[in-house]
Amino acid sequence: MHHRRRSLRCALLFSLLASAPAWAADVSSRWHQQVEAISAGKGTVARGDAIGARLDTLGIAWKREAFVRGDQAGENLVADLGGPDNAPLLLIGAHYDKVAVGHGATDNASGVAAVLELAQALKTKPLQHHRVQVVFWDLEEKGLLGAHAWVETAGREQPALYVNFDVFGWGDTLWMMAPDGGTPFVAALREASTKEKLGFSPGDKYPPTDHLAFLKAGWPAVSFSLVGGDEIDPILAVFGGGKPAQVPKVMQVIHSERDTTAELDASRVDDALRVVEQGLRTWDHQNAH
Template sequence: MSDLRHRTRVALLLSLVASVPAWADNNVSERWQHQVEAISAGTGTIARGDAIGARLDTLGIAWKREAFVRGDQAGENLVADLGGPDKAPLLLIGAHYDKVPVGHGATDNASGVAAVLELAQALKATPLAHHRVQVVFWDLEEKGLVGAHAWVATAGRERPALYVNFDVFGWGDTLWMMTPAAEGDSRLVAALRTASTQEKLGFSPGDKYPPTDHLAFLKAGWPAVSFSLVGGDEIDPILAVFGGGKPAQVPKVMQVIHSERDTTAELDGARVDDALRVVEQGLRAWDAAATH
């Protein structure tokens, strides 16, 4: 796709996204879908980053590109600051925006990026009381979580009170959460469980989860969780595949990601709005319970 055609398509999609200004409405899934389409239209990382930046500009959120080099690999993380109370602890929210060479990277991981952008809109409109918030979009996740590892390894980097990751948020009836075993009964998990029950959405927390950017934080001893939106019946087969097994039925996620099928045609945003409300309510309850 030529640069002009790409910019024209992105501008059209973003104008549709920007046409609905409020978070508390019935258009979350529609905005999410348009944003996934805008990001997926880019054939390279720069174009995908441009689509993210354009959305942040529309929301009035300041952002920057932060270049990094790790070993023989170089890339750019995109960093946006939502602000918050002075000297308050940091809540960091992120998703990787790079893709593998095949497919459009819609499920993996434009879907997660679009989820973070929706949360950014909500948290900018109504800031948290006890935490500052930054959002980061990681480069080179597909090369070994390179962007996230580079972030954590940067000298003087602030240790967040929590890092919240999104990877694969494309369909399904269940919010799947990676949470360390020791924190399985945490206030955040309890709040998410309550909110998911109210939304009649499946909720599956646990320490077994596919490898993604949260691991860079856990390896450094920094608190981190991760979210996916999938079918509840996919979780055990997904874990079986990552464990080297061969489930009787290959889950949809494993058929789509890293393949030519990873296009917007595979997305189903029917429960995205419910899932994002659950996450937002959980984070707000976690923030409200914070003591410093």
């Protein structure tokens, strides 16, 4: 009888493993490989080529969209995952440019790789009530120029939600910029974070990044980072002009020669991306049209 029960448990386990989607396996390893490939590029063109190569591998059509804002010219990369005809748009993005020093691994190849993983997940199992596009912004480091150019383009479709990723490189806490912490979307993320035993910190205080272009236009937007929970208050203090007693790792790494893949820690990346994906699927159902 004991042998039979053990056999039944093994059969159930193999059944669950067999039914798990292929994209869900080894997320953290793929994420790390993508960060390496992107941050190996010495310039924006090479970084964009690495992103395009990954999208090609996933069978996702993409294009370069040139823009000019002021005296600066750049290229946003746009990929369309499709979805139900005439459904509202979910837009997901991250900036792929970097400052002159370092390799831009944390800031922001880490966020780009997170978006690529979500793109694979949402292509494999599409949302039921929204179309999905992913965009990789250029010239964020020059003043969010790629995102501003996108929002300001005449005739651009306003998304039902824009979801941004910036600095997604290590830590035990999913940090969320949420203008309203009381929404069902935030509640769904909190529930998913609890299940994954991952810290979750939503709030309207957050460093400046591409979501601001959308909020300025009156378009709904949120943003995510993966950091150490004990870094959040000191990060906000630095951006507020203060000098915390302990400089957080993020502020020691970004915009410096230390911004390489050596600083990354992928141990909670898969958990964090699973939380975001579960939250987006719940949001999709909550906002069925």
